[in-house]
Each structure stands twice: as structure tokens, then as C-alpha cells.
Amino acid sequence: MTxxxxxxxxxxxxxxxxxxxxLNRPQARNAMSLAMVAELSAVFSRIEADDTLRAVVLRGADGHFCAGGDIKDMAGARSLPAGEGDQDPFYRLNRAFGHMIQQANESSKVVIAVLEGAVMGGGFGLACISDVAIGGPTVTFALPETSLGVIPAQIAPFVVERIGLTQTRRLALLGSKVKGNEALQLGLLHQLCGDGDELDTAIATALDRVRHCAPQATANTKRLLHRVGKEPMGALLDDAAAQFAAAVRGPEGAEGTMAFVQKRPPAWADIDTADNH
Known part of the structure; x- marks a missing residue:
């Protein structure tokens, strides 16, 4: 255990x-500081090789998910000498977030985002890399960067992947706010809950479903999905068939088939979800 x-x-x-x-900076509505970016990156790095850990639940403290980037970090970067290219302090600040969000996006774990209150800027991007997005009644999405004279540089590509180019254009170029049912219709949310109890039930249900899915098959499926649209389809399907054959003959395939025949839960579902560390 990690x-x-x-x-x-x-x-x-x-x-x-x-x-x-x-995300635990409630005094700043959990704005994404450089320290938070570094800590998130360190956590995702540390847990990647832990096969006993199968899901990550991302949430914000005190009713807000994340209000975007920390303005204090922007001010700090402005006070530093300007550099060229990747030596520019603003480049380094922005790109550090991009590396972290890409890392979270490519994690083998099932990432469940619990979205309440402000989900803006970097928080919007983090929500868009989740595998399961569950919203509370106060959830409000926005990409306010253009109204601040900047661009959603590391965020926009993940928003496009999530909801498509045409809707991302509208949200990014107008800085419009999106709430509740509209967020659900756009695909920013998979589920919208009416209160805290319903939210807790939705989280528990998602985690229970993760428990019933084989961990290696889940990780391999997630990697396969990320390849769609980036490789020629024929070659992708050839490789997917090879992976399928290996999975069927592998230990998870054997256990899953036997469990189905014997009408029992597979071994990977037999874990203690109440274990706290």
C-alpha cells in the first residue's frame, strides 16, 4: 500500500x-495554486503503481470545487524577470498546470469528480478529465479567462474533448456560466444531485461499481479509450483484438468467467470499502 x-x-x-x-484552500474557494498543482502531481505519481487503489474522488472543501488559478501566483510571476520561451515565468506557471492535468487525465485509476459551487478555469479543466462527474445543486461552470485578458491555454483542449468544439467555443469566447441541467445536457456532468444526501449516495454507488470491475481491465480500457481519434482505426482495432485475447487468457479473464459460471462475485470485488487510512 502506497x-x-x-x-x-x-x-x-x-x-x-x-x-x-x-482541494483544501476554502479561503480562496480552492483556487489552484502552484503548491496545489505540485501536490496533486505528486499524489497521482505516488498512487499510479498501487494496484490496491482503484478510484480517486476529487472534491473541494466548503462547498466549492475550484475557482480557477490563484491570482497571487500570477502576481508573483509578474514580479520575476521576463524570460524567453520556456524560461518565461508565466509559461512555467501555466505549463505546470498542464502537465498535472494531463497526468490526472491519463491516470489508470477511475477519477470521480464531485462538483459543487464554483467550477471555473483550472477547476473546469480538472472536471473535464474525470471519468465520472457528479454535480450538486450549486454547481456553476465557467471559463472566465477571456474576460480577464488571458486564454484558457491548458484547459481548452480538455474541454473540447469533453463537450466538443462548438460548445467550447461558446463557453470560452463568451465566458458564460453554465449550471445544473444545462451542464448535464452538455455532458459536463453525468449525474446531477438535488442535495448532499443524494450526492453521497451517488459517490457510494459509483465506488461500488468500480469495486465490481476488474482493475487491470479497467486500466487497459481507459488507455484504449484515450487512443481513439489519435491513431488509424484499423491499427487500433488490431491492437485492441490482441489485448482482448490476452485479457481472456489472463488471470482476470479466467476469474471473471469462473465467477459468472459459479454465480458469485469475482475476487476483485471482495475488498473492504470501510478500511480507512
Whole structure:
């Protein structure tokens, strides 16, 4: 079992097969500071090789997910000498977030985002890399960058992947806010909950479904999905068939088939979800 790093901007709680990560800067509506970016990156790096951990639940403290980037970091970068290319402090600040969000996007774990209150800027991008997005009644999405004279540089590509180019154009170029049912219709949310109890039930249900899915098959499926549209379809399907054959003959395929025949849960579903660390 992986030892988790010490974090100042995140609250980490291990519960059975899930790691609950709470963005914990409530005084700033959990705005994404450089320290938070570095800590999120460290956590995702540390847990990647932990096969006992199968899901990550991302949430914000005190009713807000994340209000975007930390303006104080922007001010700090402005006070530094300007550099050329990747030596520019603004480049480094922005690109650090991009590396982290790409890392989270490519994680082998099932990433469940619990979205409440402000989901803006970097928080919007983080929501768009989740595998399961569950919203509360106060959720409000926005890409306000253009109204601040900047661009959603590391965020926009993931929003396009999530909801398509035409809707991303509208949200990014107008800075419009999107709430509740509209977010659900756009595909920013998979589920919209009416209150806290319903939200807790939705999280528990998602984590239970993760428990019933084979961990290696889940990780391989996620990697396969990320390749769609980036490789020639014929070659992709050839490789997918090879992976399927290996999975059928592998230990998870054998156990899954036997469990189905014997009308019992597979071995990977037999874990203690109440285990807290």
C-alpha cells in the first residue's frame, strides 16, 4: 500500500479501494495554486503503481470545487524577470498546470469528480478529465479567462474533448456560466444531485461499481479509450483484438468467467470499502 505524501493544500483520506482528495484552500474557494498543482502531481505519481487503489474522488472543501488559478501566483510571476520561451515565468506557471492535468487525465485509476459551487478555469479543466462527474445543486461552470485578458491555454483542449468544439467555443469566447441541467445536457456532468444526501449516495454507488470491475481491465480500457481519434482505426482495432485475447487468457479473464459460471462475485470485488487510512 502506497504511503501518501504530506500535503498542505490537499486533504487525503484513503477508504478501501478509493483515495478521497479534497482541494483544501476554502479561503480562496480552492483556487489552484502552484503548491496545489505540485501536490496533486505528486499524489497521482505516488498512487499510479498501487494496484490496491482503484478510484480517486476529487472534491473541494466548503462547498466549492475550484475557482480557477490563484491570482497571487500570477502576481508573483509578474514580479520575476521576463524570460524567453520556456524560461518565461508565466509559461512555467501555466505549463505546470498542464502537465498535472494531463497526468490526472491519463491516470489508470477511475477519477470521480464531485462538483459543487464554483467550477471555473483550472477547476473546469480538472472536471473535464474525470471519468465520472457528479454535480450538486450549486454547481456553476465557467471559463472566465477571456474576460480577464488571458486564454484558457491548458484547459481548452480538455474541454473540447469533453463537450466538443462548438460548445467550447461558446463557453470560452463568451465566458458564460453554465449550471445544473444545462451542464448535464452538455455532458459536463453525468449525474446531477438535488442535495448532499443524494450526492453521497451517488459517490457510494459509483465506488461500488468500480469495486465490481476488474482493475487491470479497467486500466487497459481507459488507455484504449484515450487512443481513439489519435491513431488509424484499423491499427487500433488490431491492437485492441490482441489485448482482448490476452485479457481472456489472463488471470482476470479466467476469474471473471469462473465467477459468472459459479454465480458469485469475482475476487476483485471482495475488498473492504470501510478500511480507512
Amino acid at each position: 504511503d501518501l505524501p504530506h500535503c498542505d493544500t490537499l486533504a487525503l483520506v484513503r477508504q478501501g479501494h478509493a483515495l478521497h482528495i479534497t
